Amino acid sequence: MNIFDVQVELPDATTTTMANWAGHCLLVVNTASECGYTPQLETLQELFEEYAQRGFFVIAQPCNQFGGQEPGSNQEIAQFCTRNFGVEFPILAKADVNGPHASALFQALKGSGPDIAWNFEKFVVSPEGEVVGRFDSATQPDDMAIINLLEEYLPV
Template identity: 50%
Template sequence: MGVHGIPLRTLAGQPASLADFAGKVLLVVNVASRCGLTPQYAGLQRLHDRYADRGFSVVGFPCNQFGGQEPGSAEEIGRFCSTTYGVTFPMFEKIEVNGPRRHPLYAELTAVASADGQAGDVQWNFEKFLVAADGAVIGRFRPGVDPHDDAVVAAIEDQLPG
């Protein structure tokens, strides 16, 4: 159900899917290493650390569609994320989130409206989508919304057990 069955590849190029995370609440984020919002990696990692033991994970999808701000190879992206921000949450292959080559995952995600009632294209790097444990897309937060914004934290906590 939901996004779990969509084929993906890890940042290392291995076949994967979000079914590997079935039963977990996910925050799916399109990320970039050379963006003014790149410091959000730190907040995303803190969220991941804070809630991981309660069945939550951040998952990152590098994207180079916004100002060419993610030009690196998979190895360069992985090295940057781990050494600069201590990222340990799962990262997947670089994909397109808008346009005719939009990844099927983002076709599902972008059908969901944000708090302002707007669905459709991702606006920029670091747009966040909340996915319930059953794979249903249940929330969307625009790029400028900080990972620790009260609305994001409340939405995550609302989905987690105990």
């Protein structure tokens, strides 16, 4: 299945598909507001600002499965991200990323790969909807391995 065919829920409880971002290079991240990795939101926003004009989006999927570190409502999460980190990239509705109730997006991103280990795992998706990279939580969003992969898939 192509990632862009996947249905997602927005914070206002409406549904859409990832087709909204078809043809764009994506960095999809499971996020949490009370995690030690939460400051990565600032770097994710900086990446979004730097590469948006070339067809790049960061997509956040808040998740409360790891240590209960995302207890807020969808509205509270969005306000927190905007107020504290200036986040302007899309934030989806809070959802599970592992287990029987995992979001369709994260089921597609993981494919037959291992479960998500913690908050802030990152997936690079090509403009054609193929997962081309997966990075663990400790990998900073501006790590050269991620930047080089983005550069490979973004137009000049």
